[in-house]
Amino acid sequence: MEVWQAALSTLNPNPTDSCPLYLNYATVAALPCRVSRHNSPSAAHFITRLVRTCLPPGVHRCIVMVCEQPEVFASACALARAFPLFTHRSGTSRRLEKKTVTVEFFLVGQDNGPVEVSTLQCLANATEGVRLAARIVDTPCNEMNTDNFLEEINKVGKELGIVPTIIRDEELKTRGFGGIYGVGKAALHPPALAVLSHTPEGATQTIAWVGKGIVYDTGGLSIKGKTTMPGMKRDCGGAAAVLGAFRAAIKQGFKDNLHAVFCLAENSVGPNATRPDDIHLLYSGKTVEINNTDAEGRLVLADGVSYACKDLGADIILDMATLTGAQGIATGKYHAAVLTNSAEWEAACVKAGRKCGDLVHPLVYCPELHFSEFTSAVADMKNSVADRDNSPSSCAGLFIASHIGFDWPGVWVHLDIAAPVHAGERATGFGVALLLALFGRASEDPLLNLVSPLGCEVDVEEEDMGRDSKRRRLV
8 A cells, every 4th residue: 555655646647647566567657637628538548658658568467447437438448449459460479378458447536336237338349349440440451452341341240130232343333333433443352332221110310421441542543652652551441430330339229220331442553543534423413523533532432422312311421531631730630620511510529529539620611612622624523622722621521512412401420530540550440439429329328328419309500501491400
């Protein structure tokens, strides 16, 4: 007890601090005493960082997390990020004994009783989703091409008792998915649109999560340079997060219709590659003049959200993507960027981010000022902006929204996670916790209800693009 008290007295977190105990067999670490309004009260990023740097070596290790009950979900997901699954280091395969990490939560403050078994199950499913997404993003394209990604989708579908819908290769072209087909047609492994659908009895609304799954992005004929191409295995981060979150959401009991839409392609170079100046007909029925083959994510997502609107009848469409390098400049390395036609959902995304640790900050939503950046003389639009200094991350999101229409009466949310999808050379599994928290009110799980910022039923008056519209939100 004296050693413990002495260790505590040495801690002076600024923003964190740690003290090793007894020959480094244990470490006590402290999180910030307070955080700013744009950070998570859980200090989730610092939790991951402390565990990575302070956890003593060994085969069987234990972490005791002392926190308040509202911070349990974010803290668990932060801990999961510290233990990535993917590695090809040769020493790992020769290790005889499997490493284990036991995590215990010690709750303080209000509601400081024992953690419920149902809560632990929710945390297990959420953290498994985070690590699944991170593993997919960490895996290089020679092992995570479109075929392999479809195997991951099939595996989750089999576990949940869901048979995925898959549209592939020339069928994409025949059925009018010119965005996905045009991006992926030059690759050895053909592009695909895959859908996992959960349609329970008694559902009151239909939600679609649309993920960008570019398994590798060379930039196409508008090819990336030798310093900007490494790391482009991570361009499937949106689809990976959707898969991990969908698995966890269904396992925890999701009360409404939920569709996970995966837009899979490899943006490759070859004789059949899309050229600048080519014009593609997308699933929305709109034509796009290609002026930059490295602006490919918006093309596949345009097909994905259009499919969600036309074929799935979605009331709420959320697309998640590692869309623009400019996102990291606009909102930084830790905060995803949100662009949406709903002020309520913009605020909800920010609140959900603070509650779950996947931080979010808004972009400017102003299509009447920004969409003219895509003006084309020969098609409905170009795929890349005329002026890269005019809010390019907002513009990229607006391109996607234009394929369901700026006057669409439903809720559209775009999340650009380009920067927070990784920390250094490791994937973070970003987006899984955010989706689970944001849509927690549609879950049967009490913990996800707790971290959700949205009420069960909200009526909102909004003025959108000069029109007065009353929208009913049921989440």
